[in-house]
Structures are given as structure tokens and as C-alpha cells.
Amino acid sequence: MIEVRNVTKTYGKKHTTFTALDNVNFTVPDGASVAILGKSGSGKSTLMHVMSGLDRPGVGEVIIDGQDILQLKQKEVDIFRSTKMSFIFQSFFVQANESCYDNVSLPLEIAQTPVRQRRGMIEKTLESVELLDKIKSRARDLSGGQKQRLAVARAIVNSPRVLFADEPTGNLDSATGEKIEDLLFGYNKKSGSTLIIVTHDPDLAKKCDIQIRIKDGTIESIIESQQPVIAHRPVARKIQL
Amino acid sequence: MKMRDTIQRAGRSLRQAKARTLLTSLAIGVGAFTITLSFAAGAGGRAYTDAIVSANTDVNELSVTKAPEQQQEGPQKYTDISSAGAASANPFFPASFLNNNDITRIVAVKNVESVAPNYSPSVKYITRTGQDKYVAPISTFSPSVKLKYVAGGANSNLSTDEIVLTQEYVKALGFASDQAAIGKTVDIVAERLSSFATSPEMETFTYKVKAVSDKSGLALRAQSTLLLSNEAAKNLYDYVSKDTRDYGNFALASVRVNDPDAAETVKTELARMGYEAQTAKDVLGTLNTFINVLQGILLGFGALAVLTSIFGIINTQYISVLERTQQIGLMKALGMRQRDVGRLFRYEAAWVGFLGGVIGSGMAVIAGVIANPFISEALSLGDINLLIFSPIAAAGVIIGLMIVSVAAGMLPARKAAKLDPIEALRTE
Ligand SMILES: Nc1ncnc2c1ncn2[C@@H]1O[C@H](COP(=O)(O)OP(=O)(O)O)[C@@H](O)[C@H]1O
Ligand SMILES: [Mg+2]
Numbered sequence: 001m002i003e004v005r006n007v008t009k010t011y012g013k014k015h016t017t018f019t020a021l022d023n024v025n026f027t028v029p030d031g032a033s034v035a036i037l038g039k040s041g042s043g044k045s046t047l048m049h050v051m052s053g054l055d056r057p058g059v060g061e062v063i064i065d066g067q068d069i070l071q072l073k074q075k076e077v078d079i080f081r082s083t084k085m086s087f088i089f090q091s092f093f094v095q096a097n098e099s100c101y102d103n104v105s106l107p108l109e110i111a112q113t114p115v116r117q118r119r120g121m122i123e124k125t126l127e128s129v130e131l132l133d134k135i136k137s138r139a140r141d142l143s144g145g146q147k148q149r150l151a152v153a154r155a156i157v158n159s160p161r162v163l164f165a166d167e168p169t170g171n172l173d174s175a176t177g178e179k180i181e182d183l184l185f186g187y188n189k190k191s192g193s194t195l196i197i198v199t200h201d202p203d204l205a206k207k208c209d210i211q212i213r214i215k216d217g218t219i220e221s222i223i224e225s226q227q228p229v230i231a232h233r234p235v236a237r238k239i240q241l
Numbered sequence: 242m243k244m245r246d247t248i249q250r251a252g253r254s255l256r257q258a259k260a261r262t263l264l265t266s267l268a269i270g271v272g273a274f275t276i277t278l279s280f281a282a283g284a285g286g287r288a289y290t291d292a293i294v295s296a297n298t299d300v301n302e303l304s305v306t307k308a309p310e311q312q313q314e315g316p317q318k319y320t321d322i323s324s325a326g327a328a329s330a331n332p333f334f335p336a337s338f339l340n341n342n343d344i345t346r347i348v349a350v351k352n353v354e355s356v357a358p359n360y361s362p363s364v365k366y367i368t369r370t371g372q373d374k375y376v377a378p379i380s381t382f383s384p385s386v387k388l389k390y391v392a393g394g395a396n397s398n399l400s401t402d403e404i405v406l407t408q409e410y411v412k413a414l415g416f417a418s419d420q421a422a423i424g425k426t427v428d429i430v431a432e433r434l435s436s437f438a439t440s441p442e443m444e445t446f447t448y449k450v451k452a453v454s455d456k457s458g459l460a461l462r463a464q465s466t467l468l469l470s471n472e473a474a475k476n477l478y479d480y481v482s483k484d485t486r487d488y489g490n491f492a493l494a495s496v497r498v499n500d501p502d503a504a505e506t507v508k509t510e511l512a513r514m515g516y517e518a519q520t521a522k523d524v525l526g527t528l529n530t531f532i533n534v535l536q537g538i539l540l541g542f543g544a545l546a547v548l549t550s551i552f553g554i555i556n557t558q559y560i561s562v563l564e565r566t567q568q569i570g571l572m573k574a575l576g577m578r579q580r581d582v583g584r585l586f587r588y589e590a591a592w593v594g595f596l597g598g599v600i601g602s603g604m605a606v607i608a609g610v611i612a613n614p615f616i617s618e619a620l621s622l623g624d625i626n627l628l629i630f631s632p633i634a635a636a637g638v639i640i641g642l643m644i645v646s647v648a649a650g651m652l653p654a655r656k657a658a659k660l661d662p663i664e665a666l667r668t669e
């Protein structure tokens with residue numbers, strides 16, 4: 001369960017402060033798929049960064065499994081991210097010069113997975129994204145859709161409990177994008193992990209259990225299973241699935 | 242991240258920027274090359290002087306001269322010394338001579354076993370029945386001086402009637418071979434200097450050939466002189482110089498001590514008494530100082546090259562960090578620790594230093610192995626190598642350069658470690 005409580009994130013100094021997130025509150029139950037929806041610049045990515053401990057706002061709490069990750073030391077947040085979370089980005093960020101194998105190996109190395117176990121995990125994961133035949137290919141030789149599939153493989157190889165995807169289909173055409181969506185939802189359902197997708201695509205958002213709509217850093221609405229449930233309130237509310 | 246994985250990733254990153262890595266490494270390689278050569282030359286030089294000194298001197302032996310009299314600044318006052326001290330007019334022997342009186346004083350010093358004045362009698366010539374006459378420089382044989390013999394051998398002392406010839410004399414005196422000379426006799430003819438020039442007094446001294454010495458690359462002396470026992474040399478000297486003005490005066494005397502450790506104390510004692518003594522160590526020290534200075538100069542050049550390459554490493558690593566901003570951001574987003582990111586870049590720097598060290602010292606070894614025969618030939622050192630490479634020195638150079646590289650890569654590595662992943666992953 002992820003609880004976001006009273007999170008406010010401001011950029012800049014005294015005179016030119018800009019509030020990217022303004023008193024944001026919501027709760028995500030385990031295993032849910034969540035869309036963070038909103039126009040460009042509304043604060044979606046910032047919210048995702050805060051939820052994953054990448055960004056540390058001065059105000060608020062982000063409680064994951066009963067633990068406020070904003071109170072953790074940097075080292076502990078890093079361990080948290082390397083073992084329990086993973087990311088997919090709009091522009092893939094696969095390492096072009098490295099083989100698919102080495103790309104997928106990175107999170108295992110960071111999490112210090114024993115060397116003996118790695119190959120099996122990498123092969124299995126590459127197979128699940130249909131890239132096993134490219135295991136030795138360099139990532140630069142892949143197409144856009146293949147690169148994002150590689151990024152998915154890299155994100156799920158370590159079986160994270162929470163998977164963050166920032167505009168995962170933003171750089172892809174609809175057919176290849178759909179494939180990525182299937183992979184993400186497939187992993188979400190099969191593993192029972194939480195999936196959080198940042199998007200401005202309403203069609204993708206509709207496939208999620210929960211849609212959190214953001215406007216100018218505040219929550220406009222939280223829609224559960226395609227029905228509007230709760231309007232934004234400054235107090236935390238739990239959302240039952 | 243485990244060290245093994247970090248090292249592998251670091252190596253892979255470098256392989257992906259081959260040209261840049263190689264060029265940076267080569268800059269360090271120049272330093273490694275020079276430093277490795279300077280170590281090799283130093284080691285070789287010291288081994289060479291060591292060999293020279295141990296072949297020509299003895300740890301139990303000091304060579305003693307009379308200390309030069311206190312010299313005043315500016316022109317020397319003229320003093321009329323027409324007698325024994327006349328030799329002080331000789332620029333090569335500014336000191337006065339040792340006489341029998343001195344010898345007696347030196348023998349009395351504690352730990353001194355014996356004192357042998359250095360007799361170098363000037364004889365007329367050496368010859369053999371039916372052969373030509375040859376000029377014969379004569380030195381005293383010392384069992385501690387290691388000579389290379391091509392025939393016979395004289396490892397213990399020579400008897401009074403024995404002589405050690407060089408190969409050149411064997412040939413000149415018409416022996417069939419070096420071996421054939423052993424046991425044969427040769428004649429040395431000396432002239433009594435005090436006899437009248439109009440009716441010179443001559444005498445023939447006959448010696449048995451005990452051994453034939455090779456012309457060794459290590460020999461400082463004795464490579465062209467004939468060696469007689471101390472006793473025989475004294476007899477010749479007595480015959481030649483008796484009743485002359487200089488009789489009983491020696492420029493040099495060899496002092497034997499009963500214990501090598503006593504050499505230093507005897508030296509101090511002799512200095513107090515007004516003699517200058519040189520131990521085997523002193524001779525070695527003088528030669529080695531010279532070599533150390535040369536090595537130091539080479540080392541300085543190497544250090545300068547390394548210093549220059551440091552800036553190359555810093556520059557390359559900074560560019561690398563800038564180029565890989567996104568990669569660093571991603572690794573940090575995936576939970577890679579700051580410490581590990583810094584380490585990754587430091588290892589890359591270490592790899593560059595390792596490569597440079599291996600390339601540089603490897604080239605130095607190759608160059609040295611090729612150059613050694615030519616150097617030995619040019620300096621006529623025989624089979625001695627002037628450049629001695631040791632694996633320890635090479636390993637030291639490589640490890641040292643790795644440390645230097647890591648230190649140089651410290652700032653860029655810090656920059657990478659401190660990078661904000663959100664900034665790094667911003668795409669718009
Ligand atoms: N480092 C920053 N400094 C100042 N403003 C920032 C910074 N990062 C993001 N912002 C602003 O915060 C707002 C939210 O950004 P972001 O979360 O990236 O939006 P979205 O992902 O919804 O497009 C934007 O208006 C953006 O300009
Ligand atoms: Mg965004």
C-alpha cells in the first residue's frame with residue numbers, strides 16, 4: 001500500500017517559488033494499476049518521483065508498507081528502489097552500446113543478485129518480452145518498440161513490487177504502444193505488483209483500476225474503475241478496491 | 242553493486258570509447274615508459290658498479306693515502322721541499338707519500354691485520370727465450386679480486402715465483418694457446434735506477450705462468466697489467482728503486498682488517514691520524530651516487546609526463562561523465578548507491594592507469610631488451626646488461642600509475658556520484 005499524505009513540492013527560491021505539487025493526498029492499494037493523468041506540466045512526473053523516493057519534497061509523507069520513505073536515509077531509499085521498485089521512461093534510456101543481456105543485468109547487479117542466478121532470470125525475462133533472440137544484440141540495433149520492451153524487461157527482471165512508468169508509450173506508435181501496455185498490465189496482474197503509469201492518454205488511463213487526474217499540481221479527481229468516486233479533498237482518504 | 246560487476250562495467254565503458262581510452266592511456270604510457278627505464282637503468286647501473294667493485298676490491302680492504310695538507314684559499318705559498326715530499330708538485334698526487342714510518346703506525350691500529358704498500362715497480366720489459374721484448378706494467382695480485390681465467394687459476398695466493406698473464410701477452414710471447422702457457426716461464430728484466438746511465442745494471446727475474454686472465458668487462462685494473470705476488474713485486478721494487486730519492490715512499494697502501502665490520506672504525510681512526518682511507522663501500526657509494534643522479538633525472542622526466550597525463554585523465558573523465566549523464570541518472574534511479582557510482586568512475590580511471598602502465602612499461606622492456614646488446618657493445622661491457630628490468634619494479638610502476646589515475650579521476654567521479662537523477666533523466 002502506498003499512501004501519499006500532504007505532499008507539497010515547490011521549486012525555486014523565495015521570490016520565484018513555483019508549486020509543482022500542492023497538498024496532494026491519496027492512497028494506492030497493493031496490486032492496483034494506477035494512471036496519473038494530466039496535461040503536460042501539471043506535475044505528473046514530479047508526483048511519480050516523489051512516490052519513488054527519487055525526489056524528496058520538504059513537506060508531506062510517502063508511506064510504503066508502513067514506512068515513510070521520505071524519512072529514510074539516502075542509502076536505505078536506494079536499497080528500497082533497487083529491491084522493490086522499478087522504472088520505465090518515455091525515452092527508454094536503454095544503454096545503446098551495451099547488449100540486451102547487459103542492459104537487463106544492470107538492476108540485478110545493483111541489487112547484488114548472485115551471479116549464478118542472473119542468467120536464468122535475464123533469459124526468462126527477455127523471453128517474456130519476446131527479445132530472447134536479441135540477447136546478444138546491442139541495444140542501439142533495436143527498433144523503438146523493441147527498445148521499450150527491453151526497458152520493460154530491465155524493469156521487471158528483479159520482480160519489483162511497484163512499477164513506475166512515465167509516459168511509456170509516448171514515443172511509440174499505437175500498435176507498438178499497445179504491446180507495451182499489454183506487457184505492463186500482464187506483469188501487474190500476474191505478479192500482483194502495483195503499476196503506476198504517468199500518461200496523458202485517456203484511453204490508456206481507462207484501462208487502469210484508478211485514475212488520478214492532476215491539474216496544476218493539485219488532484220482534480222480520483223476515479224476508480226471508470227466511475228468517479230472522490231473529488232479532491234485536502235485530507236487523506238483511503239480508496240478501497 | 243559488487244566490486245566484480247563494477248570493474249566489469251568500468252572496463253566495458255572504456256571499450257566503448259576505445260580511441261579516447263587508448264589516447265589517454267598512451268599519455269600515461271609515456272610516463273610509465275620513462276619511469277620503468279629509469280628504474281631499469283638504476284638497477285642495471287648499480288648492479289654494474291657493484292660487480293665492478295666486488296671484482297676489484299675487497300670488503301676487508303681499505304686503500305689508504307696520506308691526507309692532503311690543509312690548503313689555503315687562493316695561490317699556494319711556495320715551500321722548498323726538495324727531499325721526499327717533492328712529489329707534492331705533481332698535480333695528480335697533491336698528497337704526500339706514505340713512508341715506512343706511516344706503515345708502522347697504521348699496522349699498530351686496532352683490527353688492522355696487515356698493511357701492504359702498493360708496489361708498482363717499473364721494469365724494462367718482459368720476454369721469453371726466442372721471443373720479442375714487451376713493455377710490462379706490473380700490479381700486485383690480490384686473492385680477493387675476482388678475475389676471469391681462461392687457463393689455469395690463482396684463487397689462493399701466488400707464490401713469489403709465479404705470474405698471471407693476460408691473453409694478449411700469451412699471444413705476444415708466442416705461446417701456442419692459453420693452456421700451453423701454464424707452467425712455462427717468462428723473464429722480466431729490470432734496471433736498477435740508481436746505477437749509472439752509462440753502465441746500467443740489469444737483472445733478469447724469472448716467473449712461472451700460474452694463470453691466464455681474460456680481459457673482463459668488470460676489471461678496472463689488471464686487464465692489461467701482469468700480476469705478481471706482493472712479495473715478488475716488493476723484490477722487484479727494491480731492486481729497481483733502492484737508493485733513489487723516492488725509495489720507501491708510496492702513494493697508496495692496502496690495509497687489511499680482520500673483520501669487514503671493522504672497516505669503518507679503522508677508517509675513522511686513520512682519518513684522525515691524518516690518513517685518507519677508502520673502503521669498498523666508499524668506492525661503491527661514489528659510483529652509485531653518480532648513477533642515482535642519472536636515475537633521478539630520468540625519473541623526473543617520467544614524473545613530468547605523468548603530471549601532464551593527470552590533466553588528460555581529468556579531462557577525459559569529465560567528458561565521460563557529461564556524455565553519460567542519462568546512464569548515471571538511470572543507474573541512480575534503479576537504486577545504485579552514490580558510493581558505487583563514484584567507484585565506477587574511479588575504476589574506469591584505474592583501468593586507464595593500468596593500461597597506460599602496462600603499455601608504457603611493456604614498451605620499455607621491449608626497447609630495453611633490444612637496446613641492451615647495443616649499449617653493452619658501445620660501452621664494451623661484455624655480457625653485462627645495463628638495463629635490468631624487475632617484475633617488482635614494473636608492477637610498482639603500474640600500481641603507482643593506477644593510484645595516480647584514480648586520484649586524478651576523483652573529481653569527475655564525485656561529479657558523477659552527486660548527479661541528481663531527476664535532472665539527469667529530464668528529456669525535454
Ligand atoms: N527543477 C525544476 N525547477 C523548476 N521547475 C520545475 C523543475 N522541474 C519541474 N518543474 C516544473 O514543475 C512542473 C511539473 O513538472 P512535471 O512534473 O515534469 O510535469 P509533467 O510530468 O506533468 O509534464 C512543470 O511546470 C515544470 O516546469
Ligand atoms: Mg512528465
